[in-house]
Amino acid sequence: MQNKVRKVLITGGTGYIGSHxxxxxxxxxxxxxxxxxxxxxxIEVLDGIKKITGTKPEFHKIDLSDENITSxxxxxxxxxxxxxxxxxxxxxxxSVQKPLMYYKNNLNSLMNVLEAMLTHKIxxxxxxxxCTVYGQPDELPVTEQSPVKKALSPYGNTKQIAEExxxxxxxxxxxLKAISLRYFNPIGAHESAVIGELPLGVxxxxxxxxxxxxxxxxxxxxxxxxxxNTPDGTAIRDYIxxxxxxxAHLFAxxxxxxxxxxxxxxxxxxxxxxxxxxxxxxxxxxxxxxxxVNYKIAHxxxxxxxxxxxxxxxxxxxxxxxxxxSLSDALLSAWNWQKxxx
Ligand code: UFG
Numbered sequence: 001m002q003n004k005v006r007k008v009l010i011t012g013g014t015g016y017i018g019s020h021x022x023x024x025x026x027x028x029x030x031x032x033x034x035x036x037x038x039x040x041x042x043i044e045v046l047d048g049i050k051k052i053t054g055t056k057p058e059f060h061k062i063d064l065s066d067e068n069i070t071s072x073x074x075x076x077x078x079x080x081x082x083x084x085x086x087x088x089x090x091x092x093x094x095s096v097q098k099p100l101m102y103y104k105n106n107l108n109s110l111m112n113v114l115e116a117m118l119t120h121k122i123x124x125x126x127x128x129x130x131c132t133v134y135g136q137p138d139e140l141p142v143t144e145q146s147p148v149k150k151a152l153s154p155y156g157n158t159k160q161i162a163e164e165x166x167x168x169x170x171x172x173x174x175x176l177k178a179i180s181l182r183y184f185n186p187i188g189a190h191e192s193a194v195i196g197e198l199p200l201g202v203x204x205x206x207x208x209x210x211x212x213x214x215x216x217x218x219x220x221x222x223x224x225x226x227x228x229n230t231p232d233g234t235a236i237r238d239y240i241x242x243x244x245x246x247x248a249h250l251f252a253x254x255x256x257x258x259x260x261x262x263x264x265x266x267x268x269x270x271x272x273x274x275x276x277x278x279x280x281x282x283x284x285x286x287x288x289x290x291x292x293v294n295y296k297i298a299h300x301x302x303x304x305x306x307x308x309x310x311x312x313x314x315x316x317x318x319x320x321x322x323x324x325x326s327l328s329d330a331l332l333s334a335w336n337w338q339k340x341x342x
Pocket of ligand 1: 132185237269278301
């Protein structure tokens with residue numbers, strides 16, 4: 001007897017992480033439906049997904065922060081085995097300028113999705129959270145048990161509040177289950193260079209700024225601070241290849257579908273377990289691409305933490321997932337993607 005095809009709804013599925021996750025699920029044999037308002041992504045991403053997988057996912061252009069639109073959508077689309085909820089704004093600096101826009105969009109969309117899950121008895125949710133909830137941890141590597149610290153931005157706060165909203169909603173019924181994945185720093189692109197990150201305007205994040213600098217779009221990269229308490233003075237992060245990160249969602253989905261979860265809400269760190277400084281990123285990029293990075297040392301960026309990297313033991317053991325691609329793989333793929341864009 002053939003297994004029933006599993007159906008997954010990916011909100012924010014035309015975005016950076018969402019599109020790579022759509023590819024992973026299609027390749028694993030799932031039927032993928034994408035809901036996205038295209039506020040920070042392009043419809044052409046669907047062609048990219050088709051080019052890689054041979055399948056163009058069903059797409060709905062809807063704004064999930066609108067209660068009526070979301071409830072109408074779910075009236076006719078509700079036979080999902082899993083929902084992966086990515087749809088959210090994600091720029092830290094912008095969230096400081098426009099906090100209400102962030103709270104309204106990120107929290108209303110989550111609540112509307114949860115409401116629909118309750119109404120239509122959809123059991124399984126995977127939520128995209130962030131290592132930002134740990135702030136500057138007292139001990140490194142940071143485990144899932146480390147305390148959640150006061151958020152440094154409205155964006156970070158939406159992730160903390162979202163985790164609480166999910167937890168409270170789950171506590172009120174016994175069929176809803178969720179896995180919250182706390183991402184470290186996703187970088188890179190699909191090896192085909194057909195999908196990748198599409199930053200609008202001047203990028204905030206290190207890798208798109210770096211690749212745009214090397215491509216000649218930006219004059220120079222500013223390294224934000226070289227007086228941190230780290231071996232070379234520059235800040236340390238756990239950079240994870242977006243394809244590895246996308247795969248973690250598949251392991252999370254299988255865990256929920258096979259009822260292997262140990263509690264109705266579980267949290268996992270999704271990182272590599274390795275920390276790299278900004279200077280190490282620049283050096284590795286130069287080595288693997290044979291390109292020179294024009295950079296200068298600048299002041300620290302406000303709100304940045306000094307160092308963070310993940311303890312991934314719990315995710316490795318329980319999800320049976322492990323990051324497999326190297327920093328070099330990730331940086332080379334980011335450069336190949338940039339070359340295709342410019
Ligand atoms: N950096 C530079 N120059 C730049 C951009 C970044 O030196 O032009 C440095 C930053 O100071 C930091 C590192 O590169 O030390 C990484 O910065 P990113 O902006 O790429 O990433 P962040 O660690 O600040 O933020 C990321 C995600 C957020 C998430 C946060 C959690 O973008 O969504 O991790 O810590 F909330």
